[in-house]
Amino acid sequence: MPDAEPARAALADLAPAAPEEVAEALAYALRHNERGRPRRGAVAGWDFAAGIAAEHLAGHLARAGFVVMKRRPARPHSAG
Template sequence: MTDDLKAASDRADLTAATADEIAEALSYALRYDERGKPRRGGGDLTAGIAAERLTEHLRRSGFVIMKARPARAHSTG
C-alpha cells in the first residue's frame, strides 16, 4: 500500500510539458553534448527545425510528455 501512495504522490508532482518546452529541450539536446559543450557543426538552425518537427510529430501521435515541477527555492535561513 505504501508503494501505491508513493506512486500517486510522484504523479502529483508531474505536469504536462508544453510544446515550446519540449521543442526547447529537444533543440538543446541536439545542439549540446552531455557536458553542456556545443556539438561540432554549428547546426543551431537545423536543431531548431528538427526539434519543432519532432515535437509536432509527437503531438500528432498522441504522446503526452510529463515534466517534474520546479523544485522549491532553497532558503538560506
C-alpha cells in the same frame, strides 16, 4: 499495494510540458553533448537545422498523442 503510494506521490510533482518546452529541450539535446558542451564537428547552420528538427519532432509527438511530463518548479526555500 505499498508500492503504489510512492508512485502517486511522484506523479503529483509532474505536469504536462508545453510543446514549446519540448521543442526547446530537443533542440538543446541536438546542439549539445551530454556534458552541455556544443557538439564537435557541427557545421554552419546546424543550430538552425536543430531548431527546425526539434519543432518537427515536438509537433509529431503531440499529433501522435504523446504527453511529455515535466516536474513542477520547486518552491523557493527560505534561508534561515
